Structures are given as C-alpha cells and as structure tokens.
Amino acid sequence: MLTNIAEKLGILDVVAPWIGNDEGHPNNAGAAQRTTNPTNSDCNARTQRNASKRGLDKTHSTSSVRSENVTTTNPSRRKNAKTLGNAESEQRQREKRRITMLTAQKEEEDRSRKIGQFAKKQRVSYHHRGTNKQYDAFIVGVHLDDGPDKPYYTIKYNQTEYFMNDSGMEEKKEVAVEKQTNPDRLTALPWDEAKTWELIGN
Numbered sequence: 001m002l003t004n005i006a007e008k009l010g011i012l013d014v015v016a017p018w019i020g021n022d023e024g025h026p027n028n029a030g031a032a033q034r035t036t037n038p039t040n041s042d043c044n045a046r047t048q049r050n051a052s053k054r055g056l057d058k059t060h061s062t063s064s065v066r067s068e069n070v071t072t073t074n075p076s077r078r079k080n081a082k083t084l085g086n087a088e089s090e091q092r093q094r095e096k097r098r099i100t101m102l103t104a105q106k107e108e109e110d111r112s113r114k115i116g117q118f119a120k121k122q123r124v125s126y127h128h129r130g131t132n133k134q135y136d137a138f139i140v141g142v143h144l145d146d147g148p149d150k151p152y153y154t155i156k157y158n159q160t161e162y163f164m165n166d167s168g169m170e171e172k173k174e175v176a177v178e179k180q181t182n183p184d185r186l187t188a189l190p191w192d193e194a195k196t197w198e199l200i201g202n
Contacts, residue, residue: 009186101200102193113188118142121199123189126155126181135159136189138199140178154180 081162105121112119118139126137137157156178165171 105200125187125189126157126183152182
C-alpha cells in the first residue's frame with residue numbers, strides 16, 4: 001500500500017531503500033555494512049595468511065642459522081683437509097726417498113759383485129773361526145789400502161755372550177762387535193728389502 005501511495009506521489013525512489021529494509025530485501029545500506037564489517041571467513045583468511053607469513057619467517061630464520069653454522073664449521077674442515085693433505089704428501093716423500101735409497105743400494109751391491117767385492121752397508125754372513133759359528137753381519141767400511149784387487153772390510157754384528165751375575169747365575173746378553181776381516185770369511189746374503197732398509201734408513 002505504501003508503495004502505491006509513493007508511486008502516485010512520485011517519491012518511490014526516495015522511500016524504496018527504507019521499504020526494502022522493512023521487507024528484508026538487500027539494499028545499499030546493507031551492502032555497505034557488509035563491506036565495512038568483515039565476516040568470520042574474512043578473519044579466518046587473514047589469520048591463515050599471517051600464520052603462513054610467520055611460518056615463512058621462521059623457516060627463513062632457521063635457514064639463516066643453518067647457513068651460519070655451515071660457514072662457521074667450514075674453516076675447521078678446510079684446516080683438517082689441509083693437514084691431511086700435508087700428511088699424505090710427507091708420506092709420499094718418505095716412500096719416494098725409501099725407494100730411491102734401496103734402488104741405489106741394490107745397484108751398488110750388483111756393481112761390487114761383478115768385480116768380486118762387497119758394498120758398504122751390504123748384508124753378509126761372517127764365519128767366526130774360533131767358534132765355527134756364522135753371524136749375520138753388514139759391511140761398515142771397504143778398505144783398498146793393499147790395492148783394488150785386495151780389499152778388506154770392517155764388519156759389524158751382534159754376538160751372544162754369557163757371564164755370571166752376582167748371584168752366581170749364568171746370564172746372556174747381546175753384544176755389538178765391530179772388527180776387520182778378509183773377504184774369504186764373508187758370504188753375501190740374499191737381498192732383503194726390509195732388513196736392508198733397517199741398515200740404510202737411519
């Protein structure tokens with residue numbers, strides 16, 4: 001009824017928004033109110049966006065800490081790697097020196113054998129006439145005082161000696177013996193790399 005009266009009077013456009021409110025229809029004022037007042041869905045969306053942002057910030061912070069830890073430990077790792085590299089280099093140098101010295105010793109023994117002599121530091125078996133025993137010895141010095149065709153040698157070996165202690169008990173000990181001898185009491189021992197290195201490596 002009010003609508004008919006308003007339409008006759010020409011003021012329908014003025015009172016229509018108020019009529020719409022009374023009748024429960026949407027109008028501009030209601031739309032403005034919905035725009036101004038956020039719904040629960042809007043609040044939940046903003047809450048989720050904020051939570052996601054905090055999660056990203058936390059992840060970034062954790063990544064930064066992890067990166068700092070890696071940066072902090074890297075110098076130590078580099079130092080350990082450098083130390084290991086130096087140790088390996090020194091080991092290679094020692095092995096190279098060992099091979100060089102052994103090769104030189106073997107070549108010298110081969111040359112001496114060809115001319116009927118022994119080389120310095122060569123391992124030999126010494127025949128002790130007094131006891132008729134054989135001792136593993138090595139050449140300390142090569143002497144050519146009587147001429148190159150009449151060499152004699154200084155040798156060194158360990159000999160077991162027995163003695164009586166203060167309690168009257170017999171004991172034994174190893175005694176290092178160094179003496180000069182003629183080549184007829186010496187016999188070359190087979191080449192042994194490990195035993196030769198014990199002689200020339202010191």
